[in-house]
Amino acid sequence: MTFMKQFRKEFKRFSLSEPNTYINPFDQFNKWFQEAAGFNISEPNAMALATAGVNGMPTIRIVLLKEIENDGFIFFTNYNSRKAKQISENNQAALLFFWEALERQIRIEGMIEKANEITSDDYFHSRTRESQAGSIVSKQSEIIEGRESLEDEFKNLLDSEIQQFKRPEYWGGYKLYPKLFEFWQGREHRLHDRIQYRLDDGKWIRERLAP
Numbered sequence: 280m281t282f283m284k285q286f287r288k289e290f291k292r293f294s295l296s297e298p299n300t301y302i303n304p305f306d307q308f309n310k311w312f313q314e315a316a317g318f319n320i321s322e323p324n325a326m327a328l329a330t331a332g333v334n335g336m337p338t339i340r341i342v343l344l345k346e347i348e349n350d351g352f353i354f355f356t357n358y359n360s361r362k363a364k365q366i367s368e369n370n371q372a373a374l375l376f377f378w379e380a381l382e383r384q385i386r387i388e389g390m391i392e393k394a395n396e397i398t399s400d401d402y403f404h405s406r407t408r409e410s411q412a413g414s415i416v417s418k419q420s421e422i423i424e425g426r427e428s429l430e431d432e433f434k435n436l437l438d439s440e441i442q443q444f445k446r447p448e449y450w451g452g453y454k455l456y457p458k459l460f461e462f463w464q465g466r467e468h469r470l471h472d473r474i475q476y477r478l479d480d481g482k483w484i485r486e487r488l489a490p
């Protein structure tokens with residue numbers, strides 16, 4: 280058996296108190312995100328996305344947050360992937376950011392919808408030709424024989440005459456509309472700060488949770 284005790288650590292770098300948080304959780308998110316970005320954290324926009332289909336079994340994977348609008352968080356993926364099938368069965372989902380260097384975690388829960396087509400087109404066209412080709416050839420989450428056919432298809436597409444790829448209808452954005460945020464700041468002796476925002480009748484209610 281491996282014991283994890285040696286990894287125990289005290290959190291004492293920062294604190295989070297109600298007067299120092301914004302009324303609107305999107306403002307608070309932006310503040311913490313800017314701090315994470317300025318802290319040399321690699322890929323601060325990497326977030327865990329948890330989904331569950333009708334069978335209720337939760338699944339989780341990392342995706343990249345690509346856009347924040349004033350009511351939601353946008354990421355891009357394949358609309359036939361495992362996550363997409365689950366989202367089509369049950370659009371409730373959760374996001375999680377963990378920025379170890381700042382001793383911070385942010386949990387977000389809400390409902391997911393497909394992003395609008397213009398958002399997906401714009402983002403697709405902002406990617407490199409190689410990334411576009413990669414998302415065109417990958418039947419994400421399907422079982423494949425090996426890498427070879429994938430690489431052949433990728434190469435053939437790049438070598439083709441097509442200069443400007445069209446976004447395939449099976450690839451695009453999703454937007455998560457939060458109804459709950461929790462900002463967690465590690466503190467000494469496990470007395471961590473947890474500030475939750477929950478949407479109640481269109482208004483954000485801010486409250487503190489026990490650690």
Ligand SMILES: Cc1cc2nc3c(=O)[nH]c(=O)nc-3n(C[C@H](O)[C@H](O)[C@H](O)COP(=O)(O)O)c2cc1C
Pocket residue numbers: 322325338339340341342343344354355356357360361362363419420
């Ligand atoms: C750092 C990192 C970033 C990733 N970003 C994305 C992403 O933005 N979109 C995506 O579809 N998959 C991304 N992935 C891959 C997913 O974790 C996952 O393997 C893939 O989306 C298939 O998940 P699914 O089978 O549950 O649909 C990323 C993985 C890592 C480790």
